[in-house]
Structures are given as C-alpha cells and as structure tokens.
Amino acid sequence: MDYGAMTPAEVRRLIRKGEITSQTSGMCRGYAQANLVTIPRENAYDFLLFAQRNPKPCPILEVSDTGSRKLHQIAEDVDIAKDFPKYRVYKKGELAGEYTDVSELWRDDFVSFLIGCSFSFESDLLAADVPVRQIEEGCNVPMYRTSIPCVPAGIFKGNMVVSMRPIPHELVPKAVLITGQMPRVHGAPVHIGTPEAIGINDLQHPDYGDMVTIKDGEVPVFWPCGVTPQNVIMESKPEFVITHAPGHMLITDVKNVNLKY
Numbered sequence: 001m002d003y004g005a006m007t008p009a010e011v012r013r014l015i016r017k018g019e020i021t022s023q024t025s026g027m028c029r030g031y032a033q034a035n036l037v038t039i040p041r042e043n044a045y046d047f048l049l050f051a052q053r054n055p056k057p058c059p060i061l062e063v064s065d066t067g068s069r070k071l072h073q074i075a076e077d078v079d080i081a082k083d084f085p086k087y088r089v090y091k092k093g094e095l096a097g098e099y100t101d102v103s104e105l106w107r108d109d110f111v112s113f114l115i116g117c118s119f120s121f122e123s124d125l126l127a128a129d130v131p132v133r134q135i136e137e138g139c140n141v142p143m144y145r146t147s148i149p150c151v152p153a154g155i156f157k158g159n160m161v162v163s164m165r166p167i168p169h170e171l172v173p174k175a176v177l178i179t180g181q182m183p184r185v186h187g188a189p190v191h192i193g194t195p196e197a198i199g200i201n202d203l204q205h206p207d208y209g210d211m212v213t214i215k216d217g218e219v220p221v222f223w224p225c226g227v228t229p230q231n232v233i234m235e236s237k238p239e240f241v242i243t244h245a246p247g248h249m250l251i252t253d254v255k256n257v258n259l260k261y
Contacts, residue, residue: 003027008251009077016082021100023140023209023247024085025132029123032185032256033249034061034074035115035226036084037233038102038242041066044111046154050232051113053151057160057228059184061252064112069103071114074252079103080112086245088230093237102242110242115226116185117249118163120256124178130171133212140247141165142206143227147199148190150232158232161207162190162198162222166214175221184259191222198222208246 003011003020008028014020024033039047044066051058062073069080081103089096089105099105118141122132134141141163148160167175172192180188191198203220204211208227214220227246244250 004029008075008253011251012075012078012083015085016079018100021085024249024251025119025122025141025247026135028251030255030257032061032074032120032252032254032259033117034252035117035229035249036080036087036112036242036244037115037229038080038110038112039238040107040240041109041111043155043238046156047113047229050150050153050156051115053153054228055183056186056190057150057224057226059116059186060113061116061184061254062114066111067108069106074114074254075250076253078250080250081106084244084248084250086248088243088245090230090233090241090243092239093234098245105242114250115229116259117226118186118223119249120185120259121179121182123256124182125175128174128178130167130175130178133166134210137212139212140209142211143208143225143246144195144200144222145207145231150228155238156232156236158228158235159199160190161225161227161231163209163225164203164206164220164222166212166218167221169217169219172219172221179223181260182256185256186224186226189221189223193219195220195222
C-alpha cells in the first residue's frame with residue numbers, strides 16, 4: 001500500500017485502528033510530521049521554557065489544552081492518544097513500556113507538545129534530487145546521542161540528539177540550503193562530517209532508529225532531532241512522560257511548504 005500518496009486523515013485513521021504501527025518516514029508526501037511530549041501540567045512550563053531556549057531540536061508546532069487529546073491548528077480529526085503509531089512511556093526517567101494506544105493512561109492534567117520533525121523536509125530534498133537513504137531502504141532514520149549540550153530550563157537538562165542522513169559530497173550545500181529554509185522542522189544541520197567531533201563514537205550503531213548505507217563519496221550530515229526531549233527526560237527524571245517512539249510520528253494536516261513562512 002502506498003502510504004506516501006494517502007492524505008494525513010486517511011493515514012491517521014489507519015493508525016488509530018491499529019493497522020499501521022510502523023515508522024512514518026515517507027508517508028503522506030508533502031505533509032509535515034510531528035514529535036510528541038505529553039507531561040503533567042506541573043512540569044509543562046519548564047518544558048515550554050526548555051523548548052523556547054532550544055528551538056533547533058525542539059521547535060514547537062502546537063501545545064494542547066490541558067487534558068485535551070485534540071488539536072486546534074496542525075490537525076483536525078485527531079486523537080493524540082491514538083494517532084501516533086507507537087508511544088513510549090517514561091517513569092522517573094526510565095522507559096516503562098511501548099504502546100500503540102495510550103488512552104487508558106491519559107490524565108486530566110496532561111499537556112501535549114507537538115514538535116517539528118525532520119521527516120518534514122525530506123520531500124523537498126527528494127524533489128531536489130538529494131537522496132534520502134532511509135526512504136530508499138525502507139527503514140527508520142538513524143539517530144544518535146551527542147555531546148552537544150542543550151540550554152537547561154527548570155528541571156530539564158541534557159544533550160542534543162541528532163538524525164543522520166548520508167549526502168553525496170557535492171550535494172551537501174544544496175541539502176543545507178533546502179533544510180535551512182524550514183527552521184520549524186529543525187532547519188539546517190548542526191554538524192557535517194566527523195561524528196566523533198560531536199561525541200558519536202560508533203556510527204554503525206545508532207542509539208535510536210536503524211543504520212543506513214553510507215556509499216563512497218557520501219558525507220554523514222547531522223540534523224537536530226525531536227528525540228532530544230527523550231534523552232533529556234532520561235537525564236532529568238520527571239515523574240511521568242509520554243512521547244512518540246522514535247520515528248513514529250503524528251502526520252499533520254499542514255503542508256511542508258507552509259512551514260517555510
């Protein structure tokens with residue numbers, strides 16, 4: 001089935017029914033995707049401040065009303081507790097489980113943050129003949145913890161996570177220019193080349209996602225990643241947090257082109 005040609009509402013309905021539980025790279029071509037952080041209201045201001053201070057890894061697309069599973073701006077006919085293919089639940093910084101539906105865990109004091117995703121700029125890369133390897137290979141994008149510190153805020157502190165895409169050397173400037181036009185979905189890369197320079201010692205074993213082939217003449221290019229909050233949550237240890245599973249996003253009704261303005 002060609003999920004790339006479907007509308008966001010069609011794919012969300014399939015996810016809600018449990019018919020799609022896979023990572024979402026390449027789905028609903030042309031539409032933005034979003035990461036998730038759902039936290040109790042008592043921690044929400046600290047996280048909002050953290051995101052404001054770290055806009056490259058945490059560009060906020062929308063914040064829900066307290067206790068609501070609906071959204072007002074980036075998607076209609078949406079259920080935050082059911083429309084991500086897979087969720088992660090953290091208790092005091094420890095991964096407590098993965099779920100395809102978190103409605104039974106929902107609380108009236110939850111606030112949800114929808115954060116821009118780098119999957120959103122991939123259609124522009126492809127349109128410009130810049131290869132996107134994880135789409136070619138039908139897998140998740142590789143993601144790595146780094147030594148790049150985020151700016152702390154309240155209880156939240158930790159280092160950035162990055163996603164990596166191998167880009168032919170001669171196309172790196174084009175990839176930088178294209179993604180730099182979309183700061184609401186992480187924007188331009190934070191690093192190009194030697195992974196050790198940002199604390200990545202083993203490129204072949206990502207911390208999240210899947211390794212992809214790096215061909216001769218290609219350079220690893222690293223973008224800020226919306227999995228950064230999960231790394232921060234594990235270090236900061238708030239009592240209870242729901243996130244998306246890495247690579248398993250909400251597909252929004254917002255066209256990628258509208259995130260350039």
